[in-house]
Amino acid sequence: MFQPMPFAGDPLDRVSNERHDESWVQEQLRDSKSRFLPLWRLQAPCADGDEPRLVWTDGSALSHLEDGGQTALLGLLDGVAHFVLDVSELEEPVTALGFQNTSYSDVRALATRIPAPEAGILAHARSVLDWHRRHGFCPNCGSKTESFEGGSVRKCPACNASHFPRTAPVVIMLVWRGERCLLGKRAGAAGNRYSCLAGYMDQGETIEAAVRREVSEEAGLEVDEVRYFASQPWPFPSTLMIGCFAHAASDEIEVDAQEIEAARWFSRDEIARVLVGPDANLDVTIPERVAIAHHLIKAWSESGPAGAK
Amino acid sequence: MFQPMPFAGDPLDRVSNERHDESWVQEQLRDSKSRFLPLWRLQAPCADGDEPRLVWTDGSALSHLEDGGQTALLGLLDGVAHFVLDVSELEEPVTALGFQNTSYSDVRALATRIPAPEAGILAHARSVLDWHRRHGFCPNCGSKTESFEGGSVRKCPACNASHFPRTAPVVIMLVWRGERCLLGKRAGAAGNRYSCLAGYMDQGETIEAAVRREVSEEAGLEVDEVRYFASQPWPFPSTLMIGCFAHAASDEIEVDAQEIEAARWFSRDEIARVLVGPDANLDVTIPERVAIAHHLIKAWSESGPAGAK
Numbered sequence: 001m002f003q004p005m006p007f008a009g010d011p012l013d014r015v016s017n018e019r020h021d022e023s024w025v026q027e028q029l030r031d032s033k034s035r036f037l038p039l040w041r042l043q044a045p046c047a048d049g050d051e052p053r054l055v056w057t058d059g060s061a062l063s064h065l066e067d068g069g070q071t072a073l074l075g076l077l078d079g080v081a082h083f084v085l086d087v088s089e090l091e092e093p094v095t096a097l098g099f100q101n102t103s104y105s106d107v108r109a110l111a112t113r114i115p116a117p118e119a120g121i122l123a124h125a126r127s128v129l130d131w132h133r134r135h136g137f138c139p140n141c142g143s144k145t146e147s148f149e150g151g152s153v154r155k156c157p158a159c160n161a162s163h164f165p166r167t168a169p170v171v172i173m174l175v176w177r178g179e180r181c182l183l184g185k186r187a188g189a190a191g192n193r194y195s196c197l198a199g200y201m202d203q204g205e206t207i208e209a210a211v212r213r214e215v216s217e218e219a220g221l222e223v224d225e226v227r228y229f230a231s232q233p234w235p236f237p238s239t240l241m242i243g244c245f246a247h248a249a250s251d252e253i254e255v256d257a258q259e260i261e262a263a264r265w266f267s268r269d270e271i272a273r274v275l276v277g278p279d280a281n282l283d284v285t286i287p288e289r290v291a292i293a294h295h296l297i298k299a300w301s302e303s304g305p306a307g308a309k
Numbered sequence: 310m311f312q313p314m315p316f317a318g319d320p321l322d323r324v325s326n327e328r329h330d331e332s333w334v335q336e337q338l339r340d341s342k343s344r345f346l347p348l349w350r351l352q353a354p355c356a357d358g359d360e361p362r363l364v365w366t367d368g369s370a371l372s373h374l375e376d377g378g379q380t381a382l383l384g385l386l387d388g389v390a391h392f393v394l395d396v397s398e399l400e401e402p403v404t405a406l407g408f409q410n411t412s413y414s415d416v417r418a419l420a421t422r423i424p425a426p427e428a429g430i431l432a433h434a435r436s437v438l439d440w441h442r443r444h445g446f447c448p449n450c451g452s453k454t455e456s457f458e459g460g461s462v463r464k465c466p467a468c469n470a471s472h473f474p475r476t477a478p479v480v481i482m483l484v485w486r487g488e489r490c491l492l493g494k495r496a497g498a499a500g501n502r503y504s505c506l507a508g509y510m511d512q513g514e515t516i517e518a519a520v521r522r523e524v525s526e527e528a529g530l531e532v533d534e535v536r537y538f539a540s541q542p543w544p545f546p547s548t549l550m551i552g553c554f555a556h557a558a559s560d561e562i563e564v565d566a567q568e569i570e571a572a573r574w575f576s577r578d579e580i581a582r583v584l585v586g587p588d589a590n591l592d593v594t595i596p597e598r599v600a601i602a603h604h605l606i607k608a609w610s611e612s613g614p615a616g617a618k
Contacts, residue, residue, distance in 0.1 A: 008515045016526055017567050124513025131512070135448040139472070142446035142453070163448070165512045169478050169549055203440070203474045203547050204433025206317045207540040217325055228537040231516040238512050240478050258326050 005232045006111045006290045010120030012075025012082055019073055025150040028081035029059065029071065036061050036071070036085040037125050040093040043104040044122055046114065054110075054118045055102045061085060064096055072128040072151025074121060083150075084125035086133070107235060111290045127238035128152075131165045134237075138163070170239045171210045172198035174229075174296040175221065177248040181271065181300055183286070184218060184255075184263040193285050196293040197260070198241075211246050219263050220254030223247060229299065232292040243292045245300065271301045314541045315420045315599045319429030321384025321391055328382055334459040337390035338368065338380065345370050345380070345394040346434050349402040352413040353431055355423065363419075363427045364411045370394060373405055381437040381460025383430060392459075393434035395442070416544060420599045436547035437461075440474045443546075447472070479548045480519045481507035483538075483605040484530065486557040490580065490609055492595070493527060493564075493572040502594050505602040506569070507550075520555050528572050529563030532556060538608065541601040552601045554609065580610045 018024050028034050035056040038045060045055040062068045062085070070086040090096045093104065107126045111119045128151060138145050138156035145154040145163060154163045174196050175182040183194035199214040201207070208226040215223045229243040255263045266274075266284075273279045274286050275298060287293040327333050337343050344365040347354060354364040371377045371394070379395040399405045402413065416435045420428045437460060444463055447454050452467035463472045483505050484491040492503035508523040510516070517535040524532045534556040541550040564572045575583075575593075582588045583595050584607060596602040 005515065007513070008518065010513055010518070014511060014522060016522075017565065020567075120513065124511070127512035134470070137446060137448050137451035139444040139446050139448045139454075142451045144451070145448075161443070164477075164509070166475060167478055167510055167512050168473075169476055200473070201476055201549065202323060202433070203436035203476050204316070204319055204429065204542045204544065205549075206314065206542060207549070207551070209317065209319070213323060213325075233513045233515060235513065240510065240514075240516070242516070256326065258329075 004116050005230060005292060005295060006116070007119055007123035007233050007235065009116035010075075010124055011117040012077050012121060012124075014075045015073070019150045019152055022148065025073060028073065028150070029062075029083070031081060032058060034059055034081040034083065036083045037074070037121070038085045038087040038093060038097060039125060039129050040090065040104050041088045042107065042126055042130060044107055044110055044126070045093070045099060045102050046105050046110055048101045048103055052110070052113050054114060054122065055099055056082075057085075057097055057099075061087065061097055065089060070129065070132050070147065070151070072125075072132065072147075074124055074128075082121065084129050086129050108290065112288070123233045123235040126235040127167075127233070128165055130235075130237040135163060166238060167233075168239045169201040169207075169242055170198055170234070171201055171207060171214060171242050171244060172196050172292060172296070173211050173215065173226070173244040173246040174300050175215055175219065175223065175246045175248050176300055177251060177265075179268050180265040181297070182219060182221070182248065182253065182263055182265055183297075184260040187257070187259065187261045189261070191285060192283055193287070194264075194266075195287050195291070196296055197263075198293075199259075200239075201242075207242055207244065211244050215246055215248070218256055218259045220252075220256070222249040224249045229296055230292065234292075241292045243296050245296070268301060271297060275301060313425050314539060314601060314604060315425070316428055316432035316542050316544065318425035319384075319433055320426040321386050321430060321433075323384045324382070328459045328461055331457065334382060337382065337459070338371075338392070340390060341367060343368055343390040343392060345392045346383070346430070347394045347396040347402060347406060348434060348438050349399065349413050350397045351416065351435055351439060353416055353419055353435070354402070354408060354411050355414050355419055357410045357412055361419070361422050363423060363431065364408055365391075366394075366406055366408075370396065370406055374398060379438065379441050379456065379460070381434075381441065381456075383433055383437075391430065393438050395438050417599065421597075432542045432544040435544040436476075436542070437474055439544075439546040444472060475547060476542075477548045478510040478516075478551055479507055479543070480510055480516060480523060480551050480553060481505050481601060481605070482520050482524065482535070482553040482555040483609050484524055484528065484532065484555045484557050485609055486560060486574075488577050489574040490606070491528060491530070491557065491562065491572055491574055492606075493569040496566070496568065496570045498570070500594060501592055502596070503573070503575075504596050504600075505605055506572075507602075508568075509548075510551075516551055516553065520553050524555055524557075527565055527568045529561075529565070531558040533558045538605055539601065543601075550601045552605050554605070577610065580606060584610060
């Protein structure tokens with residue numbers, strides 16, 4: 001078995017029932033033991049050093065912010081409430097919050113540097129805060145919405161609609177046939193980076209239908225068998241990556257230039273080489289292990305077609 | 310193999326690239342060959358008789374509506390564009406549209422009565438129209454949004470945000486251990502209806518983590534192995550049902566009364582009996598075959614634990 005997928009290790013108890021109780025949530029916000037992860041413009045605070053860790057603060061951070069700042073309850077660990085807190089309004093968060101030896105970094109860059117459980121918490125934290133930042137108004141009537149239940153729902157006082165944090169399902173698939181797999185180069189992608197085909201699911205689709213549609217659209221290939229592999233939360237801003245193996249019914253591809261710039265078949269030997277690192281003879285890179293694409297490619301490479309199918 | 314899952318048979322080509330071209334979409338709207346499915350308050354028109362079919366109309370229906378009514382492009386079949394059209398503003402759609410031997414019905418009731426490809430189209434049609442009806446305003450800034458690309462996106466003229474039709478992933482799982490499976494009775498469910506446990510996925514979760522969380526919350530059970538089974542689009546309003554088998558690590562359950570009223574283990578023999586129909590001695594029903602829960606239960610019943618695992 002592979003290591004937990006990056007961003008998939010969240011150890012918190014999400015307390016789906018307790019969080020409905022507003023007074024319980026307010027108690028947790030005031031509890032001096034509660035921990036707050038202060039995200040700044042969607043970046044995360046990380047302790048400098050050889051073993052980087054997320055930097056948490058206590059509820060005193062709320063006093064630096066107008067109206068206390070947007071919070072969202074992430075969950076409990078050993079009875080201690082963990083919240084994310086938006087400190088984007090601060091000019092210099094490190095100084096204002098009294099942090100030392102701490103830097104703010106992009107969430108993606110931290111994912112494989114910090115311990116897996118922290119990366120899991122961070123995925124949830126970034127997604128929920130980004131959602132609050134862009135859902136201050138009711139899509140049904142246009143009124144301002146308010147955050148309830150520890151940030152797990154926004155409600156509209158005008159039309160009474162409830163709005164929940166959004167997760168968009170995406171299919172990502174390794175297309176394979178015999179001893180080769182198909183990777184594509186996304187239009188505008190930097191360098192010579194080849195990856196799995198992927199795309200947002202539509203309404204009214206199954207996972208398998210979305211895989212077939214995307215492969216047909218991007219590479220002009222018919223897929224017969226689809227096999228689920230694993231899933232990954234991807235917090236940019238909030239997608240569920242659904243990884244599958246897709247067996248191609250033929251070899252001939254027809255690339256759709258609007259979606260991808262190029263696509264080509266790679267042999268098992270070529271994949272084994274690019275997995276090790278940059279290969280001068282091949283001049284191709286694949287996604288790093290933060291992405292589920294890496295794990296799909298690696299699993300196919302290691303288990304062979306029988307295993308993949 | 311089982312029959313296609315209800316709502317999963319959409320045969321239309323969704324023309325993801327062509328639909329970006331507004332003038333192409335406008336041409337399709339004016340084309341006399343184009344077909345329009347006129348949904349009325351989210352109900353669908355169906356021809357009466359022994360072999361019920363959806364009833365389509367041509368573009369002349371648009372003239373009965375102010376501003377032409379909300380449309381959304383569903384896709385192409387044999388080169389003919391298929392749209393859904395919202396005729397909710399009409400008082401009596403059957404009369405106004407000149408239909409004969411036609412009734413409007415709930416989409417759920419039609420799902421297994423009409424041919425599978427039509428049920429698939431209908432799932433897409435209901436989801437996208439419902440989304441337009443409840444997303445007329447920008448969640449980012451509160452301004453009115455406008456429909457573009459044949460109804461596959463709404464854009465905000467004030468802040469330039471694009472908003473896409475929403476699909477919410479839901480995990481639904483048959484929990485099993487040895488020769489028994491666990492079904493729950495949802496709080497407030499009518500009759501003595503037992504079904505699979507299920508729940509909306511949270512942000513920052515994998516499919517497997519969501520299965521474990523829901524089973525723990527609802528039944529107090531730890532799940533070890535999770536195996537993906539199949540998926541189904543469920544257009545009420547727009548969820549992706551992700552069906553899994555979940556193997557319980559123990560037998561003892563502790564039901565959370567907020568989520569479900571009761572839960573109990575059923576033997577393989579009991580499941581075989583309720584699958585046939587109402588059983589006087591058991592006094593329990595399970596979901597009908599429109600729901601993926603039915604197919605999860607049936608697959609476990611037929612293939613046994615080895616097959617399920």
